[in-house]
Every structure is written in structure tokens, then in C-alpha cells.
Amino acid sequence: MNAIRLIALAVAALTLSACAKDIPYATLKTKYATPASRFVTLQDGVTVHYRDQGKADGTPIVLVHGFAANLDTWEPWVARLGKDHRVVTLDLAAHGLTTVPAGYEVSTPGQVAIVDGVAQTLKLDHFALAGNSMGGGVAWNYTLAHPEKVDALILVDSAGAPVDPAAMKDRKGQPLIFKIMRTAPGRAILKRLNPRPLTGKGLKQAYIDESLVTPALVDRYVDLALAPGRRELLLNGQAAPRKPATAETFKAIKAPTLVMHGDADTVIPLAAGQALAAAIPGAKLIVYPGVGHVPMEQIPDKSAADVEAFLATLPAK
Known part of the structure; x- marks a missing residue:
């Protein structure tokens, strides 16, 4: 990112800071919880928002959302898969209506623990597991950690593929916000910046079909990003060091795997999906x-x- 753009963002952050106040969780619950919403507090103090919907005695499938999204991203699948399946969705730490204790640090193992905590709460010993984007990374890490529980793995435009990290940077059409997050100064600015100016454009680049990016969708992303302490948690999590996955990592996955990927994805390129499908034994793309x-x-x-x-x-089963 060039210095002029960074300065411009800094000015915008200061100008808009008065419009970037946190929104209390009580207000967010009133607006975004539904009759299907449930909450469970896990041993580490994380209170997880989840929904258990669909056919109560159907084969279960657990769905894990991506970065800055929440469980509502899966509602189109809940409506369709729920006719024959028990469909569980959840908000990860630093997302949606899930709350975390003071001092909590966002990490992949922590997100995996949240998925397992919900599964244990619902007494799910076996289930299919799907994840989109960052949630895909959580899903395949969960599968490696708990292979006995995952009957099938579904990766939707998933993060964490064994590809050259350089190929993931500065791609044409990539939403600006992801470029900003890769720098320490950029993250510092985003912690104070009203997310609205970047959110609408970023969603349109991610969704491709701009008709899907409704005012209500933008409001949901912005409102939930303004939950108390949310921007700090999200961006600190992005700064945490990660050990890159290699093709060898995925050889241990034994669950039948489906890899799904849009070829116009500007956030995670198709090459990542192809690499995952090639690395996971027997995976279908x-x-x-x-x-x-x-x-x-x-x-x-x-x-x-x-x-x-x-x-x-x-x-x-």
C-alpha cells in the first residue's frame, strides 16, 4: 500500500471516528438474534451464539462461517439442506453474537475448540462439517484434530491451502480491506475506522453479484463489526503468526472431502481450491x-x- 493512500485512510479514520462507536451486545441481540438463537458458555468463558435448525432427526451438518461474517451467511443452505438434515450454525470468537472474556486471544485452535464445544453441547458424535473462507481453515483443522467425529468435510472457497503465500497477495480485484490488514499501520487504522466506507465495496467484490449486497447485508456486517472490542479482536487475530500449511499437512485427512470454489473469487483464488483438492486424498472438486x-x-x-x-x-452411519 502506498504512503499517500495510508495517509488518506488515517485522515478518514480520524474524521469518521465519531461515527465508529461500539454497539452494545444487547442492542445487537435485539436486532440479529432469532427465535432459533441459542447461547452456551464454554469452559474458557466464551459464550457462543449458535442455531440448531432443520430436521431434528436428520443427519447433522455443522457450518462454519468466514472472516468478518456470521452464521447468517449459511441461512440459504439452512433453508435447503434443513429439509433432510439437522443443520447447526455458529458464530466464531470475535464474530456475530459470540462474546469472549477479557484478555481472550483469537486463534485457530481456539476456533476449533468453539466448534467442538458446540458439538459436545448438542451431543454430536458424528457429523458432516463445512466451512467457508476462514471457516474452511477452521473446518479442516478441526478434522485433523478430531478425525473420529467428522464423517465428511466440505470446503467452500476455503482458506489455508498449500499455495505460495506470495500468490495470495495484491491480486487484481482483491478487496482493499484485505490489503490494508496485511500491514501493522493498516491494522492500527482499521481499529479506529468506521467500517462502513470499506464494507460495501468489499462485499460487492466478494459477492460478484452486486444485487446480493443489500443495505441490510451491509448493515449486518457493519453493526457486528462494531460490537464492543470487536475490531481489536479481529485485527489482532489477523496479526497473529501462522505456520503455513503444506501439501503434507492434508494427507492426514481421511474424511470424504468436497472442495467447492468460485472461479471469480477475488478473496481466495481458484488456485487455492485446486491445491486443496489435490492435497486431500480422494477429494472431489x-x-x-x-x-x-x-x-x-x-x-x-x-x-x-x-x-x-x-x-x-x-x-x-
Whole structure:
């Protein structure tokens, strides 16, 4: 990022800081909790927002959202898969309506623990597990940590692929906010910046189909980003060091795996999905022409049908 743009963002942060006040959780719950919303406090003090929907006695599937999103991103799949499956969605730490204790540090192992905490709460010993973007990284890490519980793994435009990190940077069309987050000065600015100016444009680049980026969608992303302490937690988590995954990492995944990826994804390129499918033994790859980062929202009928077809091929438990 050049110095002029960084200075401009700094000025914007100062100008808009008065409009970037935290929104109390009570207010956010009133607006974004639904009759299906449930909350459970885990041993580490994290209080997780989750929903347990669909066919109560159906085969369970757990869905994990991506960075800065929340469980609402899966509602199109809940409506479709819920006819035959028990569908569990949840908000990860520093996302949605999930709250964390003082001093909490966001990490992949911590997010994996949240998924397992919800699974234990619901007494889910076996389930299919799907994740989008960052949630895909959580999903495959969960599968490595708890292979006995995951009957099937579904990775939707997933993070963490064994690709050259340099290939993931400064790609044409990548949302500006992700470029800003890669620098310490950029993260410092984002902690004070009203997220609204960058959110709408970033969502349009991620969704591709701009008609999906409604005012209500933008409001949800902005409101939840303004939860107390949320920007600090999100951005500190992005700064945490990560050990890059290699192709060898994924050889240990034994669960039947479906990799789904939009070929127009500007956040995580198709090459990442192809690398995951090549690295995970026996994985199936589905590529969606003209689709962006969130196939479950952009093409819910097609993507949910592909999940159904994949799950139908698995042995009954």
C-alpha cells in the first residue's frame, strides 16, 4: 500500500471516528438474534451464539462461517439442506453474537475448540462439517484434530491451502480491506475506522453479484463489526503468526472431502481450491464459473444440491 493512500485512510479514520462507536451486545441481540438463537458458555468463558435448525432427526451438518461474517451467511443452505438434515450454525470468537472474556486471544485452535464445544453441547458424535473462507481453515483443522467425529468435510472457497503465500497477495480485484490488514499501520487504522466506507465495496467484490449486497447485508456486517472490542479482536487475530500449511499437512485427512470454489473469487483464488483438492486424498472438486467467494449465498440452489449429492454418496452411519 502506498504512503499517500495510508495517509488518506488515517485522515478518514480520524474524521469518521465519531461515527465508529461500539454497539452494545444487547442492542445487537435485539436486532440479529432469532427465535432459533441459542447461547452456551464454554469452559474458557466464551459464550457462543449458535442455531440448531432443520430436521431434528436428520443427519447433522455443522457450518462454519468466514472472516468478518456470521452464521447468517449459511441461512440459504439452512433453508435447503434443513429439509433432510439437522443443520447447526455458529458464530466464531470475535464474530456475530459470540462474546469472549477479557484478555481472550483469537486463534485457530481456539476456533476449533468453539466448534467442538458446540458439538459436545448438542451431543454430536458424528457429523458432516463445512466451512467457508476462514471457516474452511477452521473446518479442516478441526478434522485433523478430531478425525473420529467428522464423517465428511466440505470446503467452500476455503482458506489455508498449500499455495505460495506470495500468490495470495495484491491480486487484481482483491478487496482493499484485505490489503490494508496485511500491514501493522493498516491494522492500527482499521481499529479506529468506521467500517462502513470499506464494507460495501468489499462485499460487492466478494459477492460478484452486486444485487446480493443489500443495505441490510451491509448493515449486518457493519453493526457486528462494531460490537464492543470487536475490531481489536479481529485485527489482532489477523496479526497473529501462522505456520503455513503444506501439501503434507492434508494427507492426514481421511474424511470424504468436497472442495467447492468460485472461479471469480477475488478473496481466495481458484488456485487455492485446486491445491486443496489435490492435497486431500480422494477429494472431489467443483468449480463454479462466474461465482465469487460465497457460493452458498450467490448460488444457493446449485451449491446446496451439490452438497446433497455429495452426502448421498457416503455410507450410512
